[in-house]
Amino acid sequence: DVKVTQSSRYLVKRTGEKVFLECVQDMDHENMFWYRQDPGLGLRLIYFSYDVKMKEKGDIPEGYSVSREKKERFSLILESASTNQTSMYLCASPHSGQGRETQYFGPGTRLLVL
């Protein structure tokens, strides 16, 4: 089974802080995704990456950046956290080969920005 882990389940940060959210997958997958989940809005794609050092903007990239220095790790960065970035952040990675269309999710990081 695909295993996707996220470094923190809960985070509390102050406005203006730089925040790093880490995601690791253990299956040598090329593709990784970051979403945020908000009530009534579902999941919205922030950034994704097809390979090391590659990144693509999703639907709501403003206020975020990403880093993919190693294949297994995809980091989401909030350069200067704001209260409207309080949310649940979910990382996902699909299978390789057959079944690659299915994304598998980490447990999520619930971020509170004060």
Place this chain on the structure above:
Amino acid sequence: AQSVAQPEDQVNVAEGNPLTVKCTYSVSGNPYLFWYVQYPNRGLQFLLKYITGDNLVKGSYGFEAEFNKSQTSFHLKKPSALVSDSALYFCAVRLNSGYSTLTFGKGTMLLVSP
């Protein structure tokens, strides 16, 4: 552009009764369709998917979904609901060609009463 609509914010059903969670989609081509479930404070878990072939797809935990191309729908169903099925359900769509990103619906909360 692709989109997903989940017209019900919440579905209430009594244990033992059949349940349906509705999903309609819009995509410019043939779709891949997915259902995910989220339990409280957890990431999303994959339930089932339609890629091609039979319109009736069977998935985890006794759930199934029917792909209806003419109605552009992919409703989630279960013949007999359990209290433990209470969770947030997300429908998602993407194009089945090349690599495109997933678009999620806003989610439907399913509440199964004893």
